Amino acid sequence: MMQTPSAPRKQFFQPLDRAALGLTAVLAVLIGILLINGDRSAPQIRxxxxxxxxxxxxxxxxxxTFSRPMDHASVEQNLRINPSLPGKVSWAGRRLAYTLNQPAPYGTNYQVSLQDARDRFTPEGANRATLQSFVGNFRTRDRAFAYIGVEGDEAERLILYNMTREEKKVLTPPSLMVMDFKPYPNSDRILFSAVEKTSQSQSLIEQKLYTVTTGLQVDAPQPLGDEQGLQLFSAEAPATPSGQVTEILDNRNYQNLKFDLSANGDVIVVQRINRADPNDSGPWVIRGSGKAESLDNKQPGGDFLITPDSTSLAIAQGQGLAILPLQPQADPLDFLPKFGNVLSFANDGTAAAMVKFNTDYTRSLFLVTNQGDPKEIFKTTGSIQAAQFDSTQQILYCLLTNLIPGKTYQEQPYLAAIDLKGAIKGGKPEQTLHPLVLLPNQRDIQMTVAPDGSSLLFDQTQPTEGASGSAIATSRLWLLPLSSDFNAKLQPETLPFSGFYPRWLP
Structure with a gap:
């Protein structure tokens, strides 16, 4: 008796099943060949x-970021940056990070190229696929600074000079007398205090706070480690024309004195005095485009700086320095009783330059870090007027004075560099301090170090004859090239225009 074939056996021999089996076999053979010989497509930089x-x-x-794991040695040997920027390479999977040893010089175009690099997992004996040739381009920001004009139509107005493009712009109107200013981190605006020339009183206590646009536009890269975040500085929107002034803080009920701008540009702190009650004085904070808010600090304070993390305030109080959170009625985070004021912070917040007033009428400059005890790096019978860390945070540039012997009290100002590496290793002041330039004997000198550490700006003012106070007849601006070689002879050069109070833009 004959048996009828089962249904599954009939379905197994259907044409569609045979086609599927054949395709599976072909794919298996192709996968095997690929596994044996490797992927021949060229890797790419994504x-x-x-x-x-x-x-x-x-x-x-x-x-x-590469399309596949790469042979590290072949990449590092073939990576080129023109002009050269020394740095260090590190890897995380298919990502190569190149960290600069020091900031790239401003006003320069750069090209990054890579070719002949190989992937990682192709066997040595096989014909390795090489990277598709890659060329990338970027540039550094323009070398630019702002200053206050002193002659003719530029007098008492804020002026921007772009050294890269050799362009000068007068930013503020003639009706405002600029007193002080702070550039924003993206260089697109400048925060400044000014007095209206039409007012009856043109003293410091009548100043208001304003912002003015510079016309500069920076398309900055997204910060590393913030892939999900928003870019703070984007060039997608058209550039705002220069000279657009916006009032930030009036002076109707309070007098506005010193102010500071946080490193991220989001916070302004202003010292204010109540016109009706002079005992009501202290720092106020402005966040973003919000209104001014008193910190209601319990103790009166003096000079102050916002910390680099933009969350705290270092302010002189009593016999020391208090570190206050930028929150109303908050208790101090720390108190440093040894120091009278803070001159500057390192950009990463790991160190600060502070001054101690000694009982023997001398002054000491201290390096205060978050990794150990404060270290005295310089002591003088003269003055310590200003200090600023360089871009590598290994050199501290200072404006100092020597006390000139004699019956009349006179000081000789000079610019100097302090080798912080030598100071940390135990060097003495005379070994770590390197005088750079002797300056004329004048009351008020301003200095500013370029963000890339290439040069230093300072002014040389000449007061009006017979005038009292701070009346300025003229002022010259000087540019001093800087070098890590402390034995190099540095020669300042005068700039071809008059002004004072220069400040580099970030």
Whole structure:
């Protein structure tokens, strides 16, 4: 008796089943060949984080992301940056990070190229696929600074000079007398205090706070480690024309004195005095585009600086320095009783330059870090007027004075560099302090170090004959090239225009 074939056996021999089996077999053979011989397609660079961006001193590393794991040695040997930017390479999977040893010089175009690099897992004996040739481009920000004019139509107005493009712009109107200013981190605006020339009183206590646009536009790279965040500085929107002034804080009920701008540009702190009650004085804070809010600090304070993390305030109080959170009625985070004022912070917040007033009428400059005890790096019978860390945070540039012997009290100002590496290793002041330039004997000198550490600006004012107070007849601006070689002879050069109170833009 014959048996009828089962249904599954009939379905197994259907044409569609045979076609599927054949395709599976072909794919299995192809996969086997691929596993034996490897992927022959050329690896690629999928992302270069600085492509067509403008970087500043705060941009320290770029990242190249590859389409597959790469042979590290072949990549590092063939990576080129023109002009050269020394740095260090590190890897995380398919991502290469190149960290600069020091900030790239401003006003320069750069090219990054890579070719002949190989992937990682193709066997040595096989014909390895090489990387598709890659060329990327980026540039650094323009070398630019602002200052206050002193002659003719520029007198008492805020002026921007772009050294890279050799362009000068007068930013503020003639009706405002500029007193002080702070550039925003993206250089697109400047925060400044000014007095209206039409007012009856043109003293410091009548100043208001304003912002003015510079016309500069920076397309900055996204900060590393913030892939999900928003870019703070984007060039997608058209550039705002220069000279647009906006009032930030009036002076109707309070007099506005000293102010500071946080490193991230989001916080302004202003010292204010109540016109009706002089005992009501202290720091006020403005966040973003919000209104001014009193910190209601219980103790009166003096000079202050916002810390680099933009969350706290270092302010002179009593016999020391208090570190206050930027929150109303908050208790101090710390108190440093040894120091009279803070001159500057390192950009990363790991160190500060502070002054101690000694009982023997001398002054000491201290390096205060978050990793150990404060270290005295300089002591003088003269004055310590200003200090600023360089871009590598290994040199502290200072404006100092020597007390001139004699019956009349006179001081000789000079610019100097302090080798912080030598000071930390135990060097004495005379070994770590290197005088740079002797300056004329004048009451008020301003200095500012370029963000890339290439040069230093300072002014030389000449007061009006017979005038009292701070009346200025003229003022010259000087540019001093800087070098890490402390034995190099540095020669300042005068700039071809008059002004005072120069400040580099970030």
């Amino acid at each position: 992302e270069f984080t600085w492509q067509d961006k403008q970087i500043g001193a705060g941009d320290k590393a770029f990242v190249l």
